[in-house]
Amino acid sequence: ALLAASAHAGDRAAGQRIADAQCAACHGRDGRTPTDPAYPILAGQYADYLEVALRTYQTGERRNAIMQAIAKPLSRRDIADLAAFYASLPGPLTHRR
Numbered sequence: 208a209l210l211a212a213s214a215h216a217g218d219r220a221a222g223q224r225i226a227d228a229q230c231a232a233c234h235g236r237d238g239r240t241p242t243d244p245a246y247p248i249l250a251g252q253y254a255d256y257l258e259v260a261l262r263t264y265q266t267g268e269r270r271n272a273i274m275q276a277i278a279k280p281l282s283r284r285d286i287a288d289l290a291a292f293y294a295s296l297p298g299p300l301t302h303r304r
Contacts, residue, residue, distance in 0.1 A: 217254070217284075217290055217291030217292070218291060219291045220292075221288040222288035222289045222291050222292025223292045225288060225289050226292055230249070234247070234248070237250060237296065238296050239297075248299055249296075251293075251297055251298020254287075258287060261278045261289065264278035265279055265281070
């Protein structure tokens with residue numbers, strides 16, 4: 208089901224533009240330095256997880272007033288682009304050899 212929901216890979220550059228405009232103020236420009244410890248680190252997170260999280264904020268299934276307001280106007284393409292951008296960044300889930 209998650210694979211079907213994520214029919215196309217996102218555009219990382221487009222995702223970075225959206226992230227810089229809408230996400231960086233709380234999650235940090237690098238996705239690793241949130242302005243509050245309660246805000247999650249998004250860098251290196253799995254793209255499918257980020258897509259599901261944003262869609263469930265849109266529907267109200269997942270509740271947080273700030274995130275619901277930010278996610279509501281995002282298109283499926285915007286969500287895929289954001290997910291691709293954050294998944295491409297090194298973060299706590301990144302495995303290094």
